Amino acid sequence: MAFAHSIGGTLYRFSDLRTLLARASPPRSGDALAGVAAASAAERVAAQRALAELPLRHFLHEAVIPYEADEVTRLIQDRHDAAAFAPVAHMTLGGFRDWLLGAADSAALTALAPGLMPEMAAGVSKIMRLQDLVAVAAKCRVVTRFRNTIGLPGTLSIRLQPNDPVDDPRGVAAAILDGLLLGAGDAVIGVNPATDNIETTRRVLDLLDMVRTRFDIPTQSCVLAHVTTTLRAIEQGAPVDLVFQSIGGTEGVNRSFGVSLTLLAEARAAALSLKRGTLGDNVMYFETGQGSALSAEAHHGCDQQTIEARAYAVAREFAPLLVNSVVGFIGPEYLFDGKQITRAGLEDHFCGKLLGLPMGVDVCYTNHAEADQDDMDALLTLLGVAGVTYVMGVPGADDVMLAYQSTSFHDGLYVRAALGKRPAPEFAAWMERMGLDAASHAGALPLTLPDLR
Amino acid sequence: MTAPARWATLRRFTTARVALGRAGHALPTAAHLDFQEAHALARDAVHAALDPAPVAAAAAALDLAVVAVASEAPDRRAYLLRPDLGRRLRAADAQRLPAAPGAFVFVVADGLCATGVSDHAPALLRAAVPLLRAAGMSVGPVVIASQARVALGDAIGEAMGAGMLAMLIGERPGLTALDSLGVYLTAAPRRGRTDAERNCISNIRPAGLQPAAAAVKLAWLAGAARRLGETGVRLKDEQPATALPAP
Numbered sequence: 001m002a003f004a005h006s007i008g009g010t011l012y013r014f015s016d017l018r019t020l021l022a023r024a025s026p027p028r029s030g031d032a033l034a035g036v037a038a039a040s041a042a043e044r045v046a047a048q049r050a051l052a053e054l055p056l057r058h059f060l061h062e063a064v065i066p067y068e069a070d071e072v073t074r075l076i077q078d079r080h081d082a083a084a085f086a087p088v089a090h091m092t093l094g095g096f097r098d099w100l101l102g103a104a105d106s107a108a109l110t111a112l113a114p115g116l117m118p119e120m121a122a123g124v125s126k127i128m129r130l131q132d133l134v135a136v137a138a139k140c141r142v143v144t145r146f147r148n149t150i151g152l153p154g155t156l157s158i159r160l161q162p163n164d165p166v167d168d169p170r171g172v173a174a175a176i177l178d179g180l181l182l183g184a185g186d187a188v189i190g191v192n193p194a195t196d197n198i199e200t201t202r203r204v205l206d207l208l209d210m211v212r213t214r215f216d217i218p219t220q221s222c223v224l225a226h227v228t229t230t231l232r233a234i235e236q237g238a239p240v241d242l243v244f245q246s247i248g249g250t251e252g253v254n255r256s257f258g259v260s261l262t263l264l265a266e267a268r269a270a271a272l273s274l275k276r277g278t279l280g281d282n283v284m285y286f287e288t289g290q291g292s293a294l295s296a297e298a299h300h301g302c303d304q305q306t307i308e309a310r311a312y313a314v315a316r317e318f319a320p321l322l323v324n325s326v327v328g329f330i331g332p333e334y335l336f337d338g339k340q341i342t343r344a345g346l347e348d349h350f351c352g353k354l355l356g357l358p359m360g361v362d363v364c365y366t367n368h369a370e371a372d373q374d375d376m377d378a379l380l381t382l383l384g385v386a387g388v389t390y391v392m393g394v395p396g397a398d399d400v401m402l403a404y405q406s407t408s409f410h411d412g413l414y415v416r417a418a419l420g421k422r423p424a425p426e427f428a429a430w431m432e433r434m435g436l437d438a439a440s441h442a443g444a445l446p447l448t449l450p451d452l453r
Numbered sequence: 454m455t456a457p458a459r460w461a462t463l464r465r466f467t468t469a470r471v472a473l474g475r476a477g478h479a480l481p482t483a484a485h486l487d488f489q490e491a492h493a494l495a496r497d498a499v500h501a502a503l504d505p506a507p508v509a510a511a512a513a514a515l516d517l518a519v520v521a522v523a524s525e526a527p528d529r530r531a532y533l534l535r536p537d538l539g540r541r542l543r544a545a546d547a548q549r550l551p552a553a554p555g556a557f558v559f560v561v562a563d564g565l566c567a568t569g570v571s572d573h574a575p576a577l578l579r580a581a582v583p584l585l586r587a588a589g590m591s592v593g594p595v596v597i598a599s600q601a602r603v604a605l606g607d608a609i610g611e612a613m614g615a616g617m618l619a620m621l622i623g624e625r626p627g628l629t630a631l632d633s634l635g636v637y638l639t640a641a642p643r644r645g646r647t648d649a650e651r652n653c654i655s656n657i658r659p660a661g662l663q664p665a666a667a668a669v670k671l672a673w674l675a676g677a678a679r680r681l682g683e684t685g686v687r688l689k690d691e692q693p694a695t696a697l698p699a700p
Contacts, residue, residue, distance in 0.1 A: 029534050171467035178463055178471040332533045367495040367626050368533055368565050373488070396470020396480070396488060398692065403627030405492070408470075413478035440475060445458040452466055 001062055005050040012046035019062035020054075020118065023047035024126040024305035024315030026343055029292045029335035030304045033165025037303075048127050052094030056085075059120050064310075065300045070251045071261055076117050076313045077271070084115030097124050100354075101138045109140050113316075118249070118309035121351040125305070130343065133350040134386040140353035142389065146220045146241065148186060148426040149359050149387060156421035157321070157390035158412040160185035161400035167200050169207050170451055174256050175395050176211055181440045182409035183416070184393030186359065186427035187322055188242060188285065190222040193289040194393075194401050201225045202238045209239035215447055218426035220321070221370050222285055227259055227267045234270045236316045242285045242321060245270045249288075249310030261317070268318050279426075282321035287362075288312070289326045290344050291334030304334065306343065309351040311347070316357055322390065323352055324360035327379075329404055331366055338375030341365060345379050349388055360390035363429025364406040373397070373405075380407055391415070457587030469631060474497040488582075491628040493564075498626045500529055503567035504681035505597045509611065511575035515582045518594040522546035522594050522609065526600040532658070539602035555616040556644075560609055562601035564623035569632025573619045573657055573664045577634070580668030581619075588676055590617075603651070605638050610642025617675060618642040624655060632658045636667060636673050640684040 003014040012019040022036035024047035032035035033214060038044035060080070060261045063073045087108070088096055104112075109226030143151040150157050170192060179185055189208055193200050208221035220241040223230070227245040234240050245264060246257050254260060264284075271283035288311040293299040299307055308325065315323045325348035328341040335341045345361050352359030363380045365371035380391060397408035415421065422428050431437065439446045463471045473484040480488070484504075509519045524539040526532035532539050561574045582592050596609055606620040617640050624633040634657040639646055652674050657667045676683045 033535065033537070042651050162469075164469070168467075171469065174463040174471055175469050176464035178460075181460065182475070280493070333536050336534060363459075367492070367628070368499045372492065394469075395467075396473055396489065397485065398470050398628045400467075400469045400627070403625065403630065405628070408480070409458055410473070410475065410478060410480050413475070417478050441473065442459065445460045445462065448458050452463070 003050045003054070005046040007042045007046045009398065010042065012043050012314060014047060014050065017062045018300070018302045018306070020047055020051055021064065021123055021126065022301070022304050024051045025303040026126065027303055027336070028304070028344065029332060029336040030294055031165065033280035033333055034299060034304070038385035051123055052092065052127050053091050054123070055079055056088055056091050056093060056096055056120055059123070060118050064119055064120060064302050064306060065250060066198055067419045069405050070311055070346060072250055072254070075317060077259060079317065080117060084112055085179070086115070088112065093123050094127065095126055097132070100124065101132060104139065106139050106141045107422035110356070113354065116355055118313045118351065118355060118426070119306060121354045122188060122306040125347045125350055130346055130382065133346040136439040137350045137353045137386040140387070141224070142358045144282040144352060144358045146277040146282055146321050147279060148218045148424040150321065150424055151189060152425065154387065154420070154422060155424055156384060156416055156419070157187035157424050158184040159187040159235060159390055160189045160405065161192070161392050162189070163399055165194055165401045167194050167204060168233050169203065172204065172207060173449050173452055174371070177449070177452070178395055178443065179393050180217070180447060181436050182393070182407045182413060183423060183431060183437070184412055185217065185219050186424040188220050188222050188243070190224055190285070192224045192402060196225050198229055198232050198236070200211065201229050202236065203235050205233060205240060205258065206236045211449070214449070218430050228437060231267055231270055234274065240271060240274060241276055242283055243267045244285045244287070246287050247311050247314050248292045248296070249314065250293050250298045250300060253293040253296045254314070256296035260447035261314070264318055267325070282319055284318045284320035285322045286315045286320050287324055287326050288315070288348070289330055290348070291330040294334070295330065305347055308348060309355070312352050312355045312357055316355055322360060323356065323357045324362050324390070325349070325352070326362040326364060328365040328369060328371060329362065333367040335369070337370035338372070340381045341369070341371055342375065342382070344385065346382060349383055349386055354405070358389045359446045361388055362392045362406055364392070364402045364404055376407065380411055380415050384419045384421065432447065487669060488628070494630055494631055495626045498566045498568045498631045501567050503563040503597070504571040507556030507571045507575045508561045508595065508597055511578045511596040511629055517576065517592060518551070519583070520550060521597045522550065523598065524600045524602070524605050529600070532600045536602055539600055540604040540608070542605060542608035542612065547608065549550060549598070550609065550612040551594055552614055554614040555591065556613070556620045557590045558593040558596065558610060558613055558615040558619045560596045560598050560606050560618060562598040562620060562622040562636070564601060566623040566631065567633050568623065568626070568627040569658055570621065570623045570631060573634040575663035577636070577657065577668050579623060580665045581671050583670060584672035585675060586684065590675065603648070604646065606637065606639060607642045609645045610639065610643055615642055616640070617678065619671060620638065628657070630658060633661065634658065636671055638671065638678065638684050640678045642664045642683070650683070652684050652688055662688070
């Protein structure tokens with residue numbers, strides 16, 4: 001279906017829903033690179049006005065990628081919960097924005113999530129300012145459990161990311177102790193392996209499990225290897241808590257990652273069969289990020305933020321413990337500067353939360369993007385106000401394996417203190433018991449490992 | 454009874470920024486400024502231009518001609534925003550390139566960070582060219598390319614009729630490694646080749662893979678590619694470890 005809107009005597013036409021969404025998207029380099037961005041500010045606002053008038057129901061009838069062509073579209077349509085959608089079914093997208101900012105409370109938003117399609121969430125985000133994205137996300141409640149409770153009001157969790165350039169166990173262990181001392185690790189202790197093979201994965205899994213059990217830490221561990229590597233590790237009896245995978249919002253981008261919905265379901269079943277969670281059975285961990293579909297030439301003429309929201313439909317199918325966008329990692333050809341990274345991070349968090357996900361954000365940038373620590377401080381603070389489920393914790397904000405900058409352990413301390421947030425309750429009690437905060441102020445290290453003497 | 458462990462001992466086990474201490478919840482001043490300095494150097498490195506003189510000198514010493522070309526990206530900003538422009542060769546430059554049918558061609562390119570290129574590319578050329586010649590390969594003129602992405606080599610190789618092409622290009626700078634050089638080897642380089650049709654040697658720098666060791670690896674890959682008739686995923690790096698000289 002075609003859409004149109006007049007601005008200042010010029011009629012702007014949009015040939016279909018995916019084009020309308022793309023032209024309405026706030027500016028970012030990746031959409032310009034893909035050739036789907038609005039050609040002028042006036043065209044963008046014309047698309048936003050046309051979008052605001054669009055009935056939400058329209059999304060049930062026009063897919064941005066055809067049902068026959070894409071298994072993610074099939075998942076979105078087949079899983080749509082009409083009863084959950086009913087309370088907002090009469091609204092336009094503009095009316096939906098007003099309702100989200102006004103009458104919608106936490107209970108209504110929780111009940112609505114299964115009735116929302118990702119394109120609806122992406123669409124409404126395009127007519128929202130940063131403060132709208134923050135305010136609505138802050139009303140969303142998503143709680144998940146494995147060995148602790150993540151996402152309770154008043155909490156903010158941290159993934160401890162102790163990466164090492166050569167997967168040296170002593171380097172990984174030193175970074176873990178550093179992070180624990182500074183309050184990180186309640187979301188997960190998660191290592192990106194430098195080499196994605198079964199031997200490395202098993203070695204690091206064993207190390208993480210040893211550290212966790214030695215100090216009796218109420219948390220979970222993960223080696224962020226490819227899902228097929230983790231499946232082999234499970235077969236070989238390795239201590240796998242969470243299964244990780246990078247995912248995207250089209251069948252094609254998932255193929256480029258070497259995964260399908262069937263493979264993800266198989267991996268989740270394998271992790272569930274281990275029954276390692278003590279408080280709950282959320283066993284999946286997903287990472288996403290705007291631009292991956294264009295990078296894989298699998299974007300079907302859609303804008304990168306709409307595709308990103310579709311990745312969240314993939315994630316929620318598998319009841320994950322954790323999901324985060326790695327917002328600034330992909331580079332300036334997709335998100336050019338601090339302004340674009342900030343907006344994208346808040347969009348991703350908002351869309352994920354609205355769709356019912358335990359949404360975290362890797363607040364990050366690369367050295368060839370026009371961004372710096374000030375931009376990260378601003379985005380971290382905004383996300384904290386928005387109730388972000390978790391952020392990353394990297395020693396000194398410098399990931400020496402992936403060669404990018406994320407948030408540091410200190411950043412986690414800052415945002416919790418500034419906003420009155422606590423770690424997950426089980427982890428907070430453990431930190432108290434171990435006297436970690438006082439120790440770090442005193443320069444002491446109450447946690448020791450045999451190999452680190 | 455041993456003394457209680459001190460936080461600072463962690464620094465012995467990793468190059469990561471551990472045991473930085475704390476000023477309230479924040480980084481102490483020295484650690485904060487250490488980071489700012491590293492980031493400043495990385496930012497400047499992204500925008501530094503490639504110094505062609507050391508590359509030209511190394512080529513001359515090897516009796517190789519040198520040609521300078523540029524991609525269609527007019528400046529650094531366009532280069533960062535439009536990777537597609539960085540893969541296209543300026544038409545006038547394509548016409549200036551000499552024919553080198555079937556030859557092994559080196560392209561030395563700025564990439565995302567030119568800092569290490571003018572240091573490590575000459576060393577790599579000095580070590581690799583004799584090895585390739587000894588294996589019976591004819592080495593063509595050296596091309597110096599600016600505002601270049603890896604795939605610019607395909608357009609260069611096509612214009613010259615190269616048999617094989619090694620792109621020596623600056624890698625994305627991190628806070629700890631500002632001078633990494635990468636090498637991408639492509640057999641029968643022509644526009645439209647994909648990354649799956651290349652073999653890569655990365656992290657070439659004094660604190661990583663030594664340029665001389667990288668040259669040995671490159672020569673091994675080139676020989677294997679010649680026997681296989683292609684580069685890319687089907688060409689596995691099975692070079693015996695003993696073939697590398699001791700560091």
